[in-house]
Amino acid sequence: MAFFEFIEKLQQKPRRTRIKIMWLAVFISMLIIIGIWFWSFNSSTEIAGKDHHDLIVPEDLSQSIKQFKNDVPTLWQSLKAGMQNLEEE
Secondary structure (H helix, E strand, O other): OHHHHHHHHHHHOOHHHHHHHHHHHHHHHHHHHHHHHHHHHHHHHHHHHHHOOOOOOOHHHHHHHHHHHHHHHHHHHHHHHHHHHHHHO
């Protein structure tokens, strides 16, 4: 029931705050989707590379994916700080 209580509290907030929360939720959702896409892309290219020798993954792309995976914890910390700021408002 905590979810329904959250929705009821959200409905009581001013329109501007609700719009901020909506865009934050959209942003977080897209980050999750893009993150899953990157992880699945990386694993699918490794599997395909073993089966098909004609698949070439540029080294830059592979390094970018590894860097993204390393940056995700920092990104989560930033998102948590942003959520706390919204809660304080």
